[in-house]
Amino acid sequence: MRSGFVALAGRPNAGKSTLINALVKEKVAIVSPKAQTTRSEIRGIYTDSDCQIVFTDTPGIHKAKDRLGARMNRESADVIQGVDLIYLVVDGSAPFSSGDAYVLNMVKQAGVPVFLILNKVDMMSKEQILQILGQWQQRYDFAQYFPLSAKFSSSFEDLIKTTASYLPEGGLLYDAKEVTDEPENFRIAEIIREKVLECTEKEVPHASAVIVESKKFTKKGCEIQAMILVEREGQKGIMIGKGGSMLKKIGSMARVDLEKLLGVHVYLTLFVRVESEWRSKDARISEYGYGGAFRDE
């Protein structure tokens, strides 16, 4: 048996979270068309009779505008340093940018094999795929090249098998049944945040954080109280909506996914509070579970 750690690294929106969910066949990471959705490392564990692969989804590496962004980037860099193999996930439908060059340089320096995952091939012609793969080949001698669609490909067997062959021989690192080691309350908060990202626009989704304040399993199901934090009064108004309509919408969308996750009826109550400039405050960022462990820099 082989086992080891694989980091999914790349620019925001490349499809890293979509891919980790597809690989472990469960939604362990939230997904959205908005950049910088993932704010912390998320592990997804794949196990079969031949291997156990511990995938780590990382925040998209970007030009940080605040402390949260800086900590997210640092966390991605830390994850890349501690794995057996890296997937560099790129959006094949987007042009190569200075951001891609920056991330490529980072993964090159990790000193482990790197697979180029050319994602979103469903949006490209065969000719484009070949051309873009050729361009990436000239930039770096990747260990493997995998053009795929994280969203639409039906099988990832070849990728899993090839990945396992790059990992050291070893036994299980996690229980065979475990798909993620994320605490349940964090998964709940992330599901709610995914709906916030889906329902709000401009700065509001980026200024939002979610924490679970209480959770109680009863005979009827699970009662959850969660707080959505925003940075300004105006954002609070948007989040609540006219007569509470936005909060209601976010709540009912989240409830569907939460019931799938918990397997019971969910009674969800959402609150909104202003926590001004939380994205610049280390204590708040840590409290909400983003950007990895605090380090004085």
Ligand SMILES: Nc1nc2c(ncn2[C@@H]2O[C@H](COP(=O)(O)OP(=O)(O)OP(=O)(O)O)[C@@H](O)[C@H]2O)c(=O)[nH]1
């Ligand atoms: N067409 C298409 N869209 C995809 C594919 N994979 C992901 N997407 C979409 O791309 C967007 C970003 O996907 P994510 O998985 O959240 O990307 P990410 O790399 O984790 O993003 P960050 O959290 O910002 O780092 C979402 O709207 C996905 O549905 C794909 O194979 N094809």
